[in-house]
Amino acid sequence: xxxxxxxxxxxxxxxxxxxxxxxxxxxxxxxxxxxxxxxxxxxxxxxxxxxxxxxxxxxxxxxxxxxxxxxxxxxxxxxxxxxxxxxxxxxxxxxxxxxxxxxxxxxxxxxxxxxxxxxxxxxxxxxxxxxxxxxxxxxxxxxxxxxxxxxxxxxxxxxxxxxxxxxxxxxxxxxxxxxxxxxxxxxxxxxxxxxxxxxxxxxxxxxxxxxxxxxxxxxxxxxxxxxxxxxxxxxxxxxxxxxxxxxxxxxxxxxxxxxxxxxxxxxxxxxxxxxxxxxxxxxxxxxxxxxxxxxxxxxxxxxxxxxxxxxxxxxxxxxxxxxxxxxxxxxxxxxxxxxxxxxxxxxxxxxxxxxxxxxxxxxxxxxxxxxxxxxxxxxxxxxxxxxxxxxxxxxxxxxxxxxxxxxxxxxxxxxxxxxxxxxxxxxxxxxxxxxxxxxxxxxxxxxxxxxxxxxxxxxxxxxxxxxxxxxxxxxxxxxxxxxxxxxxxxxxxxxxxxxxxxxxxxxxxxxxxxxxxxxxxxxxxxxxxxxxxxxxxxxxxxxxxxxxxxx
Numbered sequence: 001x002x003x004x005x006x007x008x009x010x011x012x013x014x015x016x017x018x019x020x021x022x023x024x025x026x027x028x029x030x031x032x033x034x035x036x037x038x039x040x041x042x043x044x045x046x047x048x049x050x051x052x053x054x055x056x057x058x059x060x061x062x063x064x065x066x067x068x069x070x071x072x073x074x075x076x077x078x079x080x081x082x083x084x085x086x087x088x089x090x091x092x093x094x095x096x097x098x099x100x101x102x103x104x105x106x107x108x109x110x111x112x113x114x115x116x117x118x119x120x121x122x123x124x125x126x127x128x129x130x131x132x133x134x135x136x137x138x139x140x141x142x143x144x145x146x147x148x149x150x151x152x153x154x155x156x157x158x159x160x161x162x163x164x165x166x167x168x169x170x171x172x173x174x175x176x177x178x179x180x181x182x183x184x185x186x187x188x189x190x191x192x193x194x195x196x197x198x199x200x201x202x203x204x205x206x207x208x209x210x211x212x213x214x215x216x217x218x219x220x221x222x223x224x225x226x227x228x229x230x231x232x233x234x235x236x237x238x239x240x241x242x243x244x245x246x247x248x249x250x251x252x253x254x255x256x257x258x259x260x261x262x263x264x265x266x267x268x269x270x271x272x273x274x275x276x277x278x279x280x281x282x283x284x285x286x287x288x289x290x291x292x293x294x295x296x297x298x299x300x301x302x303x304x305x306x307x308x309x310x311x312x313x314x315x316x317x318x319x320x321x322x323x324x325x326x327x328x329x330x331x332x333x334x335x336x337x338x339x340x341x342x343x344x345x346x347x348x349x350x351x352x353x354x355x356x357x358x359x360x361x362x363x364x365x366x367x368x369x370x371x372x373x374x375x376x377x378x379x380x381x382x383x384x385x386x387x388x389x390x391x392x393x394x395x396x397x398x399x400x401x402x403x404x405x406x407x408x409x410x411x412x413x414x415x416x417x418x419x420x421x422x423x424x425x426x427x428x429x430x431x432x433x434x435x436x437x438x439x440x441x442x443x444x445x446x447x448x449x450x451x452x453x454x455x456x457x458x459x460x461x462x463x464x465x466x467x468x469x470x471x472x473x474x475x476x477x478x479x480x481x482x483x484x485x486x487x488x489x490x491x492x493x494x495x496x497x498x499x500x501x502x503x504x505x506x507x508x509x510x511x512x513x514x515x516x517x518x519x520x521x522x523x524x525x526x527x528x529x530x531x532x533x534x535x536x537x538x539x540x541x542x543x544x545x546x547x548x549x550x551x
Contacts, residue, residue, distance in 0.1 A: 077169035081143045088139070097135040100125045116180075123177040126201060128190060133200040140170060140205065160216050161500070167209045174205065224508045232508055237495050239505040246488035248343045254487075255336035255401060258329045259409070265326055266312040266412060275310050275407060276400040280373045287368040297360035297462075298406060301368060306407050314415065323416055327469045330413045334466045334475050337398075337405045339483045344398035345377065351499070353379055354466070355429060355474050359406050361463040366406065374399040406465065414461045417469055424457040425472040428464075 086105050102125075104118045126132040144163050149156040158166065175194060181187045193199040197206065225233040231240040256272075263269050270278075279285065279302055287301055299306055318326065338354050357377065358364045367376045377392045394402065416422075451459065460467055466475040484499050497505065 074169045074172055077166045078173045080147060080166070081139055081170050081173070084139050084142050097138055098131050099135040100129075100132065120177040120180040123174060124181055124187075124190070127174060127178045127193060127199050130200045133204065136201045137204055140167065140208070143170070160212060164209065164212045164216060167205060167212065171205055171209060174202070224504055226512075230509075232505060234497060234501045234505040234508075237497055237501065239497060239501070241509070243488060243491065243497075244343055244506070244509075246490055248340060250487035250489055251336040251339040251343075251483060252397075252401065255333050255340070255405075258332040258336070259404075261329050262312075262326065262333075262409075262412060265315060265318055265322060267315045268310075269312050269408060270310055272400050272404045275404050278307070278310055279407065280368065280400075280403060286370070287373065288370040289367065296362065296364070298364060298366040298368075299359065302407075306411055310407060312408055312412055318416075318419075323420060324470075326412065326416050330409055330416075331468055331470065331475065331479065333405055333409045334468070335480055335483055337401055338466065338475070338480055339487075340398045340401055341377070341394065344395050345392045349379075351477050351480060352429065355477075355480075357465045358463045359410065359465050364463070366402075366465075369393060372396075375402050410465065413467070413469065417457070417461055420469070421454075422457060422469050423453045423472060424460045424467060426456065428460065428467075428474045 088099070089103075100122055102122065104115070104122045126136055143166050144157050146156045146158050157163070178190060178193075194202055197203050223235055227233055227238070230242075231238070233239070259269060259272075280287065285302065289295060289301075295301060305311075341354060342349050357366070359366045365378050367378060368374070369376050372393070374396055375394050377394065378389065379392055380389045464474060467473075468475045468479070481499055484502065485493070485496060488496070
């Protein structure tokens with residue numbers, strides 16, 4: 001697929017110099033295969049670590065004007081590009097392509113502003129001098145190879161959708177690195193090279209990125225194939241209603257197992273059913289809230305705090321190793337209930353929406369329906385950052401488990417955090433995109449003072465459902481994604497669907513076998529529940545004859 005995209009780029013551009021500079025991607029693969037011994041995997045890993053951990057990184061400075069950047073994702077995706085540039089001279093084919101003579105290694109000295117400025121000027125020269133186009137495109141081609149899986153016998157490429165993210169990160173790095181020097185110094189303005197696409201490097205990378213996106217769109221439109229009632233093929237793997245049922249129950253069993261282990265450290269941990277009976281199934285408990293005076297915490301629906309008859313109590317003082325085990329068990333409960341919500345909420349969530357769910361604060365997401373006695377999630381996440389509030393009411397079983405997690409597991413987590421004097425990171429979800437002084441993590445308290453680390457940590461633990469004490473952040477995607485690789489147990493590991501595949505399959509079932517219009521009024525109800533636009537639904541998640549107005 002990559003080769004197709006590159007060849008099509010060659011045909012589009014009339015410049016003979018440009019045509020000669022773009023080598024087929026297969027040649028890049030052969031180069032890697034022949035010289036696999038030159039790849040220093042330890043050095044490559046350290047590249048990513050250095051870019052992710054550098055507190056004064058150039059990318060943070062460049063992206064700080066964006067309201068919500070993806071610093072972590074960019075660092076993850078362009079680090080291979082930076083690494084290849086750093087070690088390029090070690091390969092025999094390095095001399096074939098001219099590159100700037102003033103090369104800058106990110107390993108020579110600490111990653112400080114001065115070094116990043118030098119690196120930015122280096123890439124600025126690549127962008128402004130067409131002689132370096134061949135070198136730049138060769139780096140991009142090499143970045144399509146999955147370095148983690150390279151051996152002397154074979155070479156594997158990244159999937160198309162993943163390589164698209166790599167190119168997107170390269171575009172971001174190229175843009176900001178080239179423009180940064182003129183913001184930091186008095187170097188001339190080169191904005192026109194981007195706006196008018198005068199630079200060959202920029203034309204190549206943007207055109208290739210567009211071609212890959214088009215190819216990905218055409219591929220995903222044929223991604224799901226029907227296989228009779230309640231079954232389909234997603235990305236070449238079987239998917240059915242039974243798959244979802246087993247995925248749900250496997251996570252439920254993991255939740256039950258983790259809570260059973262927590263009973264070694266805490267007393268009065270009741271069962272999920274008993275907690276539900278005492279709190280929400282009891283009709284004498286009024287769950288209705290006045291919209292004008294809603295309580296600041298979901299827990300306060302049952303009194304000023306968690307009722308004593310259901311609150312867990314510490315059996316004894318635990319050791320540091322036992323505290324680590326408790327945190328691990330809490331995270332297992334968190335991941336399991338997140339998956340139960342994902343499957344049981346009636347529509348596919350995007351991970352950031354689940355990750356940031358709040359049980360308290362002025363913008364809490366958890367509410368209770370006084371009639372059904374089930375929990376409602378007031379969702380508003382949209383990938384397009386368009387505020388489109390949607391209420392997602394959980395089924396009774398998922399609701400009871402989320403209730404148990406909120407009323408039992410969260411207090412256990414907060415108890416351990418208090419004992420350990422845990423400190424939550426100011427960058428809870430790896431989104432360091434705003435200016436530091438404007439970052440929400442630096443919000444002032446009621447008296448106008450900047451929150452201390454202890455105050456900020458207390459605020460996070462007393463509002464977010466899925467705070468991870470082991471890393472001081474919200475539960476990460478990598479942890480959540482393990483659930484898709486681990487379950488369903490009955491399905492062979494190589495046949496389990498990724499989160500992306502699950503999303504396609506769930507949306508397919510919603511279109512084919514549910515009347516979503518009864519849940520969300522209006523057309524394109526599936527798209528609203530899924531958190532993306534109607535256009536995205538018709539292009540990315542389309543399957544033949546299935547994209548209609550879901551009224």
